[in-house]
Amino acid sequence: MSEPVKGIKSPVRLEYTVSAGRALSRFLAALTEARLLAGRCSVCRKVYIPLRSVCPTCAAPMSEELTIADTGTVTTFCIVNVPFEGQTMKLPYVYASVLLDGADLPILHLIQIPAEEARMGLRVKAEWVPPAERRPTLESIRWFTPTGEPDAPFDTFKEHL
Amino acid sequence: MREVAVVSFAEVAYPRSEDDEVELISAVIGRAMTASGIAKSEIGFTVSGSCDYLGGRPFSFVTALDAVGAWPPISESHVEMDGAWAFYEAWVRLQHGDIDAALVYAFGRTSQGELRDVLATQLDPYYFAPLWPDAVSLAALQARAMIDKGICSEKDMAEVARARRRAGAARRASSPVEASVDALLASPYVVAPLRSHDCAPNSDGAAAMVLAAGDLVKRVARPAFIRGVDHRIEAHALGARDLSRSRSTELAAEKAGAKGRHFDVAEIHAPYSHQDILVARALGLAGDVAINPSGGAFGANAYIVTGLGRIGAAATSIIDGTAKSAVAHATSGPCLQQNMVCVLGGER
Amino acid sequence: MKSPPQSKVLSAPYVLEYTYRRSVGPVVGRFLSALQEGKILGGRTASGKVVVPPTEYDPETSDPVTDLVEVGTSGVVTSWSWAAAPRANQPLDRPFAWALIKLDGADTAMLHAVDAGDIGNMSSGMRVCARFAAERSGNIRDIACFEPETSGKGAS
Numbered sequence: 001m002s003e004p005v006k007g008i009k010s011p012v013r014l015e016y017t018v019s020a021g022r023a024l025s026r027f028l029a030a031l032t033e034a035r036l037l038a039g040r041c042s043v044c045r046k047v048y049i050p051l052r053s054v055c056p057t058c059a060a061p062m063s064e065e066l067t068i069a070d071t072g073t074v075t076t077f078c079i080v081n082v083p084f085e086g087q088t089m090k091l092p093y094v095y096a097s098v099l100l101d102g103a104d105l106p107i108l109h110l111i112q113i114p115a116e117e118a119r120m121g122l123r124v125k126a127e128w129v130p131p132a133e134r135r136p137t138l139e140s141i142r143w144f145t146p147t148g149e150p151d152a153p154f155d156t157f158k159e160h161l
Numbered sequence: 162m163r164e165v166a167v168v169s170f171a172e173v174a175y176p177r178s179e180d181d182e183v184e185l186i187s188a189v190i191g192r193a194m195t196a197s198g199i200a201k202s203e204i205g206f207t208v209s210g211s212c213d214y215l216g217g218r219p220f221s222f223v224t225a226l227d228a229v230g231a232w233p234p235i236s237e238s239h240v241e242m243d244g245a246w247a248f249y250e251a252w253v254r255l256q257h258g259d260i261d262a263a264l265v266y267a268f269g270r271t272s273q274g275e276l277r278d279v280l281a282t283q284l285d286p287y288y289f290a291p292l293w294p295d296a297v298s299l300a301a302l303q304a305r306a307m308i309d310k311g312i313c314s315e316k317d318m319a320e321v322a323r324a325r326r327r328a329g330a331a332r333r334a335s336s337p338v339e340a341s342v343d344a345l346l347a348s349p350y351v352v353a354p355l356r357s358h359d360c361a362p363n364s365d366g367a368a369a370m371v372l373a374a375g376d377l378v379k380r381v382a383r384p385a386f387i388r389g390v391d392h393r394i395e396a397h398a399l400g401a402r403d404l405s406r407s408r409s410t411e412l413a414a415e416k417a418g419a420k421g422r423h424f425d426v427a428e429i430h431a432p433y434s435h436q437d438i439l440v441a442r443a444l445g446l447a448g449d450v451a452i453n454p455s456g457g458a459f460g461a462n463a464y465i466v467t468g469l470g471r472i473g474a475a476a477t478s479i480i481d482g483t484a485k486s487a488v489a490h491a492t493s494g495p496c497l498q499q500n501m502v503c504v505l506g507g508e509r
Numbered sequence: 510m511k512s513p514p515q516s517k518v519l520s521a522p523y524v525l526e527y528t529y530r531r532s533v534g535p536v537v538g539r540f541l542s543a544l545q546e547g548k549i550l551g552g553r554t555a556s557g558k559v560v561v562p563p564t565e566y567d568p569e570t571s572d573p574v575t576d577l578v579e580v581g582t583s584g585v586v587t588s589w590s591w592a593a594a595p596r597a598n599q600p601l602d603r604p605f606a607w608a609l610i611k612l613d614g615a616d617t618a619m620l621h622a623v624d625a626g627d628i629g630n631m632s633s634g635m636r637v638c639a640r641f642a643a644e645r646s647g648n649i650r651d652i653a654c655f656e657p658e659t660s661g662k663g664a665s
Contacts, residue, residue: 005541005647010286010529016217016274019520021181028519052227053184059201059230061187136519179518217525278596287537288562289620291649293598298607301590309588309633352607353591353628396568400609400618401560404588 026065027051028136034128038068038103046104070126072100072144073152075160079115094118098144099160106160110143121151165255166384167505168373169196169480170473174334174366174461177272182211182221185367186228186268194264197371198380201230204371205260207237208251210244210267212465214279225268243267244368244469245430245491245501251372252390261375268367269465276363276464284495285397296495297360299399301352303496304435306404308354312442315354318434319345322358322459325437329456334364334463361432366463368470385476385487385505391416392491392501399496410443410490410500417502424450424504425484428471430491432458439497440490454478468492472503479507536565539577544651547641550577551615561615562649581613583638583658588618591628600654606631610655622654630657 020028023039027050030037038047039062041055049068054061077096080089092115097106111118112127124144134140171192178185194201207229211222222239231237240246244267251263277295284290307313319342330337338345338358345358378384393409393416395402402408414420427450431437441452453459455474458467468491475487486506493499533541536552540562543550552563552574561580566573589608595601600622608631609618624640625631636658645651 003542005533005538005545007530007532008287008291008541008646008648010290010531012282012525012527012529014214014217014274014279014282014525016523016525017520018216018218018273018523019179019181019270019518021184022179022518023184024181025517025519029517053181054187054227055230056227057230057232059187059190059228214525217523286531287533287541288649292600292620292622293596294607294620295596295599298590298592302588302607302609305590305633306588350591350593352593355590398560398562398564398617399620400587400611401568404609 023051023053031140032134032136035067036070038066040064047102048105049100049103049107068100068102072098072124073157074120074122074124075099075106075157076120077118098124099157112143112145123147123149123152163256163258163374164386165252165372165374166378166386167370167476168378168381168384169193169371170477172368172470172473174332174364174463176334176364178365182225182268183227186225186266189367189369190228193369193371199262199371199377204262204264206251206254206263207235208247208265210240210242210247210465211269212241214282215269215271216273243465243491243493245472248469248472252387255372255374261373261377263372266369267466267469269463270365271363271464272365297352297355299495300433301355303404304354307435307439310405312405313435313438315346318359321437322434325453325456325459328454329460332460334461335362335459359434361458361462364461364463366461366466368466368473370473383480383482383507385479388506389418389504394499404496407439407443407497410440413500413502414444417504419488419502419504420445424486424488426454426475426478426487427452428475428489429453429457430468430471432462436497475505479505536563536574541647545645545647549580549582549612551580553578558616559614560617561612561619580615583636584610584612586633586635586637587611588633589631610637621652624654624656
């Protein structure tokens with residue numbers, strides 16, 4: 001008698017065609033033009049990026065869409081040391097929460113900086129890929145790089161941690 | 162038991178929506194809240210039903226909370242099941258007596274994937290799922306069992322399908338069938354004995370409902386009181402069940418107080434024509450009841466919304482004054498594995 | 510990513526893939542081990558019923574099922590449906606029947622495929638026998654499918 005069966009392989013593979021919805025589609029399309037599209041809540045006036053259809057705290061629609069600057073402040077960050085499938089950046093690298101100027105919600109992206117120099121308050125600017133390479137994805141920004149400005153005071157971003 | 166009523170219901174459905182889940186839900190939550198006369202601050206509990214596998218994205222119901230405005234933080238729950246079970250959880254929560262209103266919603270976009278294949282992943286992983294039996298193939302086994310027992314014929318199924326699609330055409334997510342029953346019976350099988358008309362088309366959609374108790378029910382003119390609700394589940398293995406009978410629906414109907422009672426309206430959750438026949442039989446419906454005046458699943462079927470939609474349609478018939486009593490049914494799992502029955506009535 | 514024509518909504522293909530390996534426990538494990546040997550087991554419950562495939566617990570008493578007995582590799586179709594257009598990963602890539610099959614000695618039916626060739630060859634009550642796969646790994650698909658018993662082909 002062979003070894004009693006202890007387990008089975010149970011692979012799942014499902015194929016989808018996912019659509020992004022109206023607001024997110026507009027945000028993604030704007031990235032091909034190197035534009036960052038945000039929305040302002042009609043009730044609390046906060047500016048959300050990416051553009052979304054409703055404010056998550058008020059459940060109210062956006063009163064306006066606006067393009068915001070591609071500069072901002074690193075609020076918090078992590079340093080990735082562990083290799084993983086699909087990794088493109090050389091280890092160690094910095095992945096950060098970037099509060100763009102004019103927005104009330106940070107976005108997550110890569111920071112092109114030696115890991116030991118990463119810090120909260122670092123001022124950064126987006127480095128866009130060449131126009132021909134831009135697609136409706138946040139990868140149209142290759143990464144954020146330091147601007148060289150003095151670090152932003154903690155008070156300017158402490159509400160966004 | 163504490164008296165709880167459905168005080169409002171709203172739904173939206175499309176064959177294929179360009180909205181994402183948040184956009185779909187936003188459309189219905191506002192309408193349901195406004196119609197209830199109850200403010201966001203008076204909602205003591207919020208619960209939703211959805212299925213991550215429809216869109217293939219884990220925890221997709223968390224993003225959906227954007228549509229609810231979860232600030233200040235809310236008491237919230239979720240079931241990875243039809244919104245009817247979210248409704249049940251809200252009803253149980255209201256029994257505790259410390260809150261008087263709950264918001265229930267369900268949403269799903271079946272258009273993102275192939276639902277009949279996705280549903281194979283809900284099956285027993287050792288004995289069923291490795292065979293990848295799709296949902297239509299399994300449903301067809303129950304249809305065959307019913308035909309073999311003489312409970313219905315393919316003609317009966319075509320007649321029900323035709324009637325439901327006609328009734329449901331106004332809900333926009335389905336189109337009515339113009340062909341005669343004979344023409345329908347001449348069309349090819351999808352999985353015999355089921356033909357295309359026997360299977361409710363899948364849609365994208367969302368639904369929202371407000372439940373109230375105590376003084377808050379008085380904010381609407383005709384609340385639909387929940388007189389009884391119960392749900393029962395059978396064995397998962399199809400071969401361990403009698404597929405020609407819905408024993409769990411019979412038992413749930415008995416426990417919910419639906420047995421032997423007259424209803425003006427019955428809303429049955431049956432995405433396949435033969436299931437409509439079997440559930441009507443299990444509920445013991447008399448000849449004079451209007452079955453699925455909304456078209457049921459054949460009007461709109463965002464899969465995980467459809468059961469809540471039946472409760473909502475039944476409640477709406479009381480809220481808008483066209484019915485005094487209604488029974489609603491919801492189902493979950495292959496071949497009617499689990500069934501809920503809800504009895505609704507107007508003011509006594 | 511592409512936009513559908515006349516629409517500004519973006520869509521993209523997406524594959525959800527998991528490479529699960531599931532532990533099976535002693536009851537399912539013994540059933541799957543027996544399949545590797547060309548045998549089919551059922552679980553005998555307290556009331557004497559034989560459940561195939563075996564469940565870990567008695568559906569009537571909730572007691573653990575420990576008594577596994579061999580049942581026949583042939584039996585009767587109790588219900589069936591016709592997959593005219595087989596889908597990915599299903600047991601056969603030509604039209605076939607799904608069937609609930611009550612094997613000789615069993616009190617419940619198991620789900621599998623029947624390689625009947627034509628819908629006209631299927632009927633409730635017909636007898637079918639298991640066709641075991643040439644290569645077996647301890648999986649329900651060690652039974653490749655069932656076939657009508659009159660075809661005269663061997664079972665294991």
